[in-house]
Amino acid sequence: MAEQLRRLPAVSAILSQQEIVSLLERLPRALVVAAIQDAIAERRQAMMPPAAAGEVCASGGDLISQVVARACQLASERSAPSLRQVVNATGIVLHTNLGRALLPQAAISAVASAAGLPSNLEYNLTQGVRGSRHDHLTERLTFLSGAQDGFAVNNNAAAVLLMLNTLAEGREVIVSRGELVEIGGSFRVPEIMRKSGARLVEVGTTNRTHPDDYRRAIGPDTALLLKVHTSNYRIVGFTTEVPAADLAKLGAERGIPLMYDLGSGALFDFAGAGLTGEPTLTQAVATGAAVVTASGDKLLGGPQAGIVLGRRDLLLAARKNPLARALRLDKMTIAALQATLDLYLRYADQPASLATHIPTVQAITRLPADLLSEAQSLAADISALAIPDLTVSVEAGHSETGGGSFPGAVLPTSLVALRCSGIAAGELAVRMRNASVPVIGRVENNLFLMDPRTLAPGDRQLVLAALREALASDAVAQND
Numbered sequence: 001m002a003e004q005l006r007r008l009p010a011v012s013a014i015l016s017q018q019e020i021v022s023l024l025e026r027l028p029r030a031l032v033v034a035a036i037q038d039a040i041a042e043r044r045q046a047m048m049p050p051a052a053a054g055e056v057c058a059s060g061g062d063l064i065s066q067v068v069a070r071a072c073q074l075a076s077e078r079s080a081p082s083l084r085q086v087v088n089a090t091g092i093v094l095h096t097n098l099g100r101a102l103l104p105q106a107a108i109s110a111v112a113s114a115a116g117l118p119s120n121l122e123y124n125l126t127q128g129v130r131g132s133r134h135d136h137l138t139e140r141l142t143f144l145s146g147a148q149d150g151f152a153v154n155n156n157a158a159a160v161l162l163m164l165n166t167l168a169e170g171r172e173v174i175v176s177r178g179e180l181v182e183i184g185g186s187f188r189v190p191e192i193m194r195k196s197g198a199r200l201v202e203v204g205t206t207n208r209t210h211p212d213d214y215r216r217a218i219g220p221d222t223a224l225l226l227k228v229h230t231s232n233y234r235i236v237g238f239t240t241e242v243p244a245a246d247l248a249k250l251g252a253e254r255g256i257p258l259m260y261d262l263g264s265g266a267l268f269d270f271a272g273a274g275l276t277g278e279p280t281l282t283q284a285v286a287t288g289a290a291v292v293t294a295s296g297d298k299l300l301g302g303p304q305a306g307i308v309l310g311r312r313d314l315l316l317a318a319r320k321n322p323l324a325r326a327l328r329l330d331k332m333t334i335a336a337l338q339a340t341l342d343l344y345l346r347y348a349d350q351p352a353s354l355a356t357h358i359p360t361v362q363a364i365t366r367l368p369a370d371l372l373s374e375a376q377s378l379a380a381d382i383s384a385l386a387i388p389d390l391t392v393s394v395e396a397g398h399s400e401t402g403g404g405s406f407p408g409a410v411l412p413t414s415l416v417a418l419r420c421s422g423i424a425a426g427e428l429a430v431r432m433r434n435a436s437v438p439v440i441g442r443v444e445n446n447l448f449l450m451d452p453r454t455l456a457p458g459d460r461q462l463v464l465a466a467l468r469e470a471l472a473s474d475a476v477a478q479n480d
């Protein structure tokens with residue numbers, strides 16, 4: 001072993017190899033040297049006991065070429081962008097792990113201008129004095145929702161934190177036990193409450209909460225009633241929750257504001273598409289809640305943001321809270337949100353046009369016949385690749401809105417189902433995920449499934465390219 005270790009090449013010897021010399025033309029030296037050091041360290045590790053029994057001792061020349069190849073691989077991996085495009089073939093429209101809503105084209109253009117050009121972000125052009133970045137959204141938000149005032153922060157979790165801290169720090173907030181939800185593993189109502197400095201008062205039981213539960217819990221220290229839309233799950237069966245409007249009324253009687261954390265915050269009524277149970281921002285404001293909070297990148301179909309709507313005095317206090325400075329939006333998000341809201345204003349009377357301009361609305365409202373024909377046409381293109389052992393079919397299935405919206409709702413769709421003899425569906429999913437542009441699908445019943453609902457027009461070629469890479473004949477042979 002000592003003999004082998006002595007044969008390990010020095011960094012300087014590797015640096016003079018031709019592949020490394022050409023790598024140095026496009027990558028910084030420090031990065032290449034670090035990759036070489038790591039490649040050598042890996043070889044050394046592999047030679048140490050307990051080395052794999054079958055570890056073949058490479059001869060001097062092989063060793064160098066192996067280290068060069070590995071160093072090139074490490075250097076390219078490390079210099080490639082970490083955040084990159086993938087194809088969402090999951091059928092989950094608002095996939096939190098895949099970046100939730102895709103922005104409307106108008107919002108993408110607005111982001112580009114805001115990013116590269118100076119703007120009046122915090123400049124009042126009429127008076128030539130400092131302005132507020134919050135003002136760019138207020139008029140649109142109030143007009144669309146019917147609220148007295150509105151602004152936006154970094155995300156809905158930030159909106160909830162800011163409002164709890166502003167309205168209830170050191171005091172009590174009453175919330176139903178059935179609404180102490182966790183969203184996406186990191187947003188937990190009790191934890192946000194603690195961080196805000198507010199004290200949680202739980203009422204009712206997991207499945208049933210009555211108006212009297214809230215009434216009895218109200219005391220001199222009560223600052224706020226909180227209603228949380230349980231967006232990512234449903235309790236079915238013997239359940240009662242107190243409607244927001246009743247809570248708002250109770251709060252008004254006792255002089256305590258109601259805050260309604262809506263989560264999804266649509267401005268499009270999806271009831272026409274057969275989806276119910278997700279109040280729109282306008283409906284939430286109409287309940288009489290003093291504050292409504294929602295995400296910008298869920299059903300609204302805009303950028304990541306936390307929208308705050310409600311009573312002017314409460315929102316003015318929130319704007320003055322130092323936390324608002326810490327949680328504020330950047331100019332690109334303001335531009336994207338403004339452009340998205342403008343589409344809702346412009347096409348308020350034309351739901352069909354709204355769908356063509358807002359990708360989230362479009363994906364959710366796509367018609368089954370359209371999805372079937374797209375699945376059939378994608379399946380035909382895949383068959384035309386004539387990949388040996390690959391069977392393609394179109395199956396009936398379901399998509400989801402995702403993003404914790406419309407829990408339990410199923411959207412009928414048509415799925416392209418792939419089966420490859422000799423390769424398990426799970427293995428095919430791994431290969432598709434490792435393609436140059438990764439394709440993320442679903443695996444069920446040993447089938448690799450792709451849902452056209454979440455495929456953008458340009459994705460077709462990427463799916464075909466990924467399949468060619470995943471099932472190129474050598475890849476199949478390796479597995480056999």
Ligand SMILES: *Cc1c(COP(=O)(O)O)cnc(C)c1O
Pocket residue numbers: 155156157158183187228229230231232261262263264294295296305306403404
């Ligand atoms: C999604 C959601 C949140 C968190 O929103 P983010 O924008 O992801 O921070 C909070 N509350 C509810 C009810 C939600 O559905």
